[in-house]
Amino acid sequence: MLVRLSALPDRGAALAALEDIFFLSTLRKEFASAEERASFFRTWTGWYVERAPDDVWFAVADDGAVIGYLTGCKDSAGAVDLARIIPKYEVFADRFAAFPAHLHVNVRPGFRDHGIGRALVDRFAEDCRADGLPGLHLVTGVFARNVSFYQRAGFTVATQRGALLFLGRRLD
Template identity: 60%
Template sequence: MILRLTDMPDRPAALDALAAIFFASALRQRFADDAERAAFLDTWTGWYVREAPGDVLLWVDPDGRIAGYLTGCRDSAGAAALFDTILGYGVFADRFARFPAHLHVNVRPDRRDAGIGARLIEAFARHCGTGLHIVTGAGARNAGFYRRNGFTEEETRGPLHFMGRDA
């Protein structure tokens, strides 16, 4: 079942689950201390949780455990604060008119390959009703997943790779 963060009865527990999935999925695993670890999480999820919690979708298994999440923004051009927070956010700003919404998806390792990520993307696409995009690393292994989910417009600029999907 997909729920918005704003609909979660226990938001702190939902955010703890989101953080656990985030760190289980992150390439970076070592931090100098808890403050650095918290800052890393905040860089990649903080704006979405604070500014667009209705665009944060959670996959909740029948047992009540959160198995995956999508953080998104329906208006990338209008989210100027992200330009200062996420390194490289504005590199593809010229593509935002056609693909205004962006997203990030992560699923618990033990629940991957169950279609959860694809269902989260489809729910977000219906919610937005516009073109979507993601930015990942050039040569990143997640590109195949996004291609299978309709992200067929691609462009690489330096170390970053843009993938867009029409509405």
């Protein structure tokens, strides 16, 4: 089942699960302190939870366990404060008009390769399409393991700048 953060009865438990999945999924594992770890997490998730809770989706198993999440923003160009938070946010700003929404998605290990991440992406894409948006995007590393996943999910417009790769999905 896919549920918006804003519709979950126990927001605290959902956010704790999001944090758990985030750190299970990130390549960065070492932090100098608990504060640095918390700051890293806030950098990549805080804005979405605070400013766009209707664009934060959870995949919930039958037993109620959170097994995946998607954080999204439907107006990348308008979210100017994200450019101050997320490193290199502005590198692909010239692509935001055609692909205004962006997302991050992670699935708990053990539940990957079961269509959960794709379902989250497709649900967010449906929302964006219903809002009349022409496309959505994400930015990843050129050699990241997730590139083929996103290509299979319809992100076929690619722009490379240095080690970063912009992948766009048209919604029209």
